[in-house]
Amino acid sequence: MATEMTPTIAIHLGSALSATVLGPLALWSRLGRAQRPRLHRALGYAWVTFMLVAAISAIFIRSTTIVNINGYTPIHLLIPVVFVSLFLAFRALLRRNITGHRRMMVRLYIASCVVAGTFTLLPNRYLGRLIWGEWLGLLTPGAAGPGLIARVLLGTPW
Numbered sequence: 001m002a003t004e005m006t007p008t009i010a011i012h013l014g015s016a017l018s019a020t021v022l023g024p025l026a027l028w029s030r031l032g033r034a035q036r037p038r039l040h041r042a043l044g045y046a047w048v049t050f051m052l053v054a055a056i057s058a059i060f061i062r063s064t065t066i067v068n069i070n071g072y073t074p075i076h077l078l079i080p081v082v083f084v085s086l087f088l089a090f091r092a093l094l095r096r097n098i099t100g101h102r103r104m105m106v107r108l109y110i111a112s113c114v115v116a117g118t119f120t121l122l123p124n125r126y127l128g129r130l131i132w133g134e135w136l137g138l139l140t141p142g143a144a145g146p147g148l149i150a151r152v153l154l155g156t157p158w
Contacts, residue, residue, distance in 0.1 A: 009126065012057035019050035020113040027106065044105075048086060051112065055082040065124070075119065078112055085111075 026043035029036040058079055062071025085108040092100035120127045132138045 005126075008057055008060045012054055012061060013127065015050040015053035015057065016113070016117070019047055019054060020117055022047045022050065023109040023113055027109070030102075051082055051086065051108070054112075055079050075116060078116055082108065082112060 022043055026040055026047050029040040029043055055078070058076060062068070063073050064071060066073050085104055089101050089104040089108070092098075092104060119125070121131065122128045123132050
């Protein structure tokens with residue numbers, strides 16, 4: 001069953017990709033001797049906004065192609081993780097616990113943008129099929145080299 005690019009998926013994909021790009025920039029703006037607090041704050045608020053949009057839009061994305069409960073798959077567990085992590089990060093800021101804030105934001109970035117983002121690149125996921133199959137043509141079963149990649153990644157018979 002092919003997944004289509006719905007408006008909800010487009011919003012989720014755009015905000016998740018934006019958060020993935022902005023995260024390192026927000027962290028970089030507070031590193032080293034030349035700290036840029038205004039830039040950090042602006043990028044941080046934008047990153048938080050993108051993360052919230054990604055988490056909220058994910059509530060409306062369901063899948064029945066993998067293990068799920070009422071359309072919610074294991075990756076949906078990141079939704080409460082995002083909400084709780086952002087709450088704890090801002091609570092740490094209010095308590096002037098900069099180390100706790102930094103730790104929470106870095107962990108959230110790694111869990112949601114890096115790890116979850118990597119899983120979305122699997123060939124059985126929408127983004128994976130789009131990139132590996134449609135854009136790069138590496139999932140075409142009849143091709144010599146790419147067909148081998150498709151059979152190995154998808155676990156299809158030789």
